[in-house]
Amino acid sequence: MSQEKLDAHFQEWQDNEAVAEEMIPLLGKLYRKYNVVPSLYGRSLINRSVIRILKNHRYVKRVEGTELSVRDTFPLVKTMTELDLGPAHIDLGKLAVAFKKSGRNDVEAYLREELAEIVGKHGENGMGGEPKDVVLYGFGRIGRILARILVEKAGGNLLRLRAIVVRGDGSGDDLEKRASLLRRDSIHGPFAGSIRVDHENNAIIANGNYIQVINASSPSDVDYTAYGIDNAIVVDNTGKWRDEEGLSQHLACKGVAKALLTAPGKGSLKNIVYGINHRDIGDEDRIISAASCTTNAIVPVLKAINDEYGIEHGHMETVHSYTNDQNLIDNYHKGDRRGRSAPLNMVLTETGAAKAVAKALPELGGKLTGNAIRVPTPNVSMAILNLNLEKAADTESVNNYLRDMALHSSMQKQIDYVDSPEVVSSDFVGNRHAGIVDAKATIVDGKNAVLYVWYDNEFGYSCQVVRILQYMSNVHFLYLPRTRD
Known part of the structure; x- marks a missing residue:
């Protein structure tokens, strides 16, 4: 040249x-x-x-x-x-x-x-709703990522992160350590902005957002109105309570209107996958579950396939990064196999995601089985969907259909699509979709289909949680140009 x-x-x-x-x-x-x-x-x-x-x-x-x-x-x-x-x-x-x-x-x-619907409409609240106070109860992996997203979107979605609730008495350098974990993350990198600590008032100031840090051992210890917080949604990231009775403790606190669980809910709790069944949330629903990261990853793809080809039955295998629920080295754990060292082993374990699909997609009830393998990576997982279809297809047509759904359907925020022979798990760190279809791995032979779906089990899931928060707060965005329903 x-x-x-x-x-x-x-x-x-x-x-x-x-x-x-x-x-x-x-x-x-x-x-x-x-x-x-x-x-x-x-x-x-x-x-x-x-x-x-x-x-x-x-x-x-x-x-x-x-x-x-x-x-x-x-x-x-x-x-x-x-x-x-x-x-x-x-x-x-x-x-x-x-x-x-x-x-x-x-x-x-x-x-x-x-853009005729919004031209000349500056100053009109086209999103609906009023600013909503949000409290993060628990500040672990999901709690801190939610904090990052809420701060990033502050002023643009009517959700105001007002407080985080953590265990302990707040003595020593507890506040500095909490702020440091928000400031630096080994997986997702540094916080995009500035973080300051207000020791006198026990608060963190992130990009100008004043976040009260509340130390409590149980929900009953907290009166949120004492901090100027009212009508708030509490996002429970602890997983300690997963049924209505346990989570109702939050509703008994002054200043709390609703609670959102970032884990699969038990009993009669609605398990919501945004983009699929979020419209099932009514004003009367005060406690909602955001289901699991895996359920969020697979349900949109399963719905898309079932709508177009029909699913007779199938099996889901999750290759999931290890989590804080596991041990760094071999030690006692109440769960089978999870006591073995997470960074050193592939650990075969159970998953409730296959059964949980029916809570978001009742038409697939009883049609799926599932297992999970925890693997020695810190983030990004994969779901392998082995499906028997009602209507015969081929790889190209299925990929073209899923690509179209990712780009032009109402599930474009949930389904992403990649067609590269070189991508690996770390390429999807920070992906904001619930799941990413790997087109190069798709196998379709008649009525048998195998789909590979990547997902950032931390960040992508947290984005889904924020979408539910917006819906619970009656914040409804207008998306232009219009997409298909």
């Missing part, structure tokens, strides 16, 4: 960097002033670096087969800041691709048509 061509490639990259740099403050204005959340085929553009913005544009080539440059999207972003928009989630990538294919030239006229 000539030096001239080499220089041209480098110059193009630098030009694109310059456009992305110019785009960042405009994206920030859309988010902070207009409450517009821009994305690129589901990849968020808020608080992203120049390189991440460019990579997100490159992603469009993989999913649509169409090149999309920042030079294509920049005019749309700039014009959107001038349309006095109301609140919404806007997929900039889909708008830009459709605009390119249309052959039109007038960006403003195009956006006024596509």
Whole structure:
């Protein structure tokens, strides 16, 4: 290749960097002033670096087969800041691709048509609901990731993280250690922002969000109104209570309106997988379960397959990263095999995810069996779905269908899709979808189908929990351009 061509490639990259740099403050204005959340085929553009913005544009080539440059999207972003928009989630990538294919030239006229529902609606609360106080009861792996997401979205989703409740008396350097664990994470990296500690008032201040730290040994020890917290949703991350009776302790506290469990609920509790059965949540439901990370990962894919091909029966095998429930080295554990060293062994264990599917998808009740293998990785898991279909299919048609569901259906926040022969588990750390279909691993032969679904069992699940929180708070986003139901 000539030096001239080499220089041209480098110059193009630098030009694109310059456009992305110019785009960042405009994206920030859309988010902070207009409450517009821009994305690129589901990849968020808020608080992203120049390189991440460019990579997100490159992603469009993989999913649509169409090149999309920042030079294509920049005019749309700039014009959107001038349309006095109301609140919404806007997929900039889909708008830009459709605009390119249309052959039109007038960006403003195009956006006024596509975004007609929110043009000139700045200041109107199109999301519905009022700001809702949120309390995290327990501050372990899920609790800290929820805190990161809630702080990141503060001001954009009407959810206000007001407090965390932890065990102990708060003596010594307890507060500093809690803040440090939020600030640094071995898996998910450093906190995106600034964290300060208010020792006098026992609080953590994260990106300006004042978070009260409450030390208590049980729910009955807490009066939230004493901290100015009222009508709150308590998110129980401890897993200590999983039935209505146990979780009702939270409702007995002053200042609490509802409780959300980040674990499979027992008894008559509704187990909710957002995107599937979240509309089953009624105003009268005061205690809800967000099911498990595995249930959230597989139910959207199972629903998609069952809707199109029908499922007669199947078996689910979860290859799951180890968790704090296991031991670092061999020691007593009440669960079978879980007492053996997690970093040194694959541990065959049980999972309730297969049975739990029926709580979100009753039509699959009794049709699935399941087991789990805990493996020596700290995060990101995989579900292998071995299904017998009612209608014969082939690998290509199933993959094309799942790709379409990931890009254009109402489950686009739950189902992601990857078609690369080189991806491994660490590539999905921080993925915000409930599950990611690995197209290269799909096997379909007539009525027999084997699907491989990755999922970040910490971050992806926490994003699903936040979506449930929003729904429980009557926060309903408008997604544009419109997707199929």
